[in-house]
């Protein structure tokens with residue numbers, strides 16, 4: 001048998017608390033990942049994505065780390081668990097009920113700030129990020145090619161964007177074959193970034209995207 005640490009993801013205490021908050025708020029957790037073709041409401045990031053966020057955050061000592069779409073604070077908690085050496089985390093949520101509840105969850109974390117509002121208005125290229133989890137359901141207008149520069153300008157050169165909830169192409173439903181996938185277009189055809197897709201479960205993947213220009 002492989003050792004348990006090769007397969008199990010230990011949840012930090014703040015992630016356990018965020019999961020409990022999500023249950024109280026009725027915010028879906030779906031820890032196995034969204035099934036292929038699932039059309040339900042937004043859900044929290046799965047532990048595999050959370051671990052990825054934690055590890056990337058821990059590589060940004062003194063960094064400025066952001067999250068678009070706080071939800072119930074699960075992704076926020078994973079990012080917070082990776083903060084090093086005075087790194088700061090700013091998460092923006094448009095739903096005031098969620099934002100207020102997550103602010104309370106992080107009241108003893110001086111390096112974590114939850115802002116209420118539209119991330120497209122609250123986040124500014126004047127204060128760019130070292131790491132940004134783009135998770136406010138970014139498929140529509142935000143990822144239109146006309147908006148790519150605005151999104152890229154939110155991160156420093158060498159900084160990274162993470163997007164999750166992709167379906168690996170070999171698992172696509174037949175009717176998807178001709179679609180243009182906005183997240184992959186942004187990651188793989190945009191000359192200002194270098195992107196890679198990483199498998200998070202058998203049926204889900206995520207993108208890590210580094211700003212190069």
Ligand SMILES: C[S@@+](CC[C@H](N)C(=O)[O-])C[C@H]1O[C@@H](n2cnc3c(N)ncnc32)[C@H](O)[C@@H]1O
Pocket residue numbers: 042043044045067068069070071072073074075076092093094095098117118119120135136137
């Ligand atoms: C997928 S959930 C976020 C999950 C969270 N990042 C996590 O990992 O647990 C998407 C969230 O984005 C919020 N949202 C949608 N549009 C937004 C916007 N323009 N600005 C800020 N938040 C937004 C929704 O209210 C929802 O809570």
